[in-house]
């Protein structure tokens with residue numbers, strides 16, 4: 001697929017609509033090579049990619065449920081089951097982790113997270129170019145320390161998202177996009193501070 005068509009036609013697939021097959025190991029290798037071309041200030045390589053598929057999805061669901069119960073011991077069984085089933089919605093998940101180097105005088109944490117997020121987007125775009133669908137999801141399971149611990153994260157690591165991947169429906173619903181020109185302006189000289197409304 002032409003690279004520009006791939007960009008202009010980018011869309012997410014609701015996780016429940018993602019079916020087998022997911023990308024093969026060879027295809028995943030290509031996607032991870034694409035991920036590590038992400039812009040990266042200072043060449044910190046601030047990312048790691050955790051594959052979760054097959055039976056491991058059930059174990060991750062158990063972790064989500066246990067973490068929920070620890071946060072809220074009064075949680076009802078229906079809500080717990082909902083959390084347990086979250087990773088089962090798609091054949092493959094990739095937890096994209098920002099591996100943070102704290103205290104870098106030139107490269108703040110924010111830039112390291114942005115870089116990992118760019119890597120995640122490369123995976124999504126690459127997967128779409130191969131004919132796969134995906135969606136980037138976050139929520140409390142990116143921030144709960146029990147979940148981070150179960151995934152083997154270090155203290156400063158941040159999960160930037162779970163990419164759910166698989167084969168999309170034959171007729172995906174692609175959302176309309178706004179006209180980009182409304183977000184663009186040309187700057188030619190400093191604004192007059194007196195005109196600025198605070």
Ligand SMILES: Cc1cc2nc3c(=O)[nH]c(=O)nc-3n(C[C@H](O)[C@H](O)[C@H](O)COP(=O)(O)O)c2cc1C
Nearest residue numbers: 010011012013117135136137138139160161174175
């Ligand atoms: C950092 C980040 C976190 C997101 N987290 C969620 C989420 O938890 N739940 C959700 O429904 N969509 C989430 N999204 C949005 C979806 O990935 C997706 O972009 C959205 O459904 C719009 O669909 P589109 O990508 O086809 O425009 C997130 C996107 C980003 C970039």
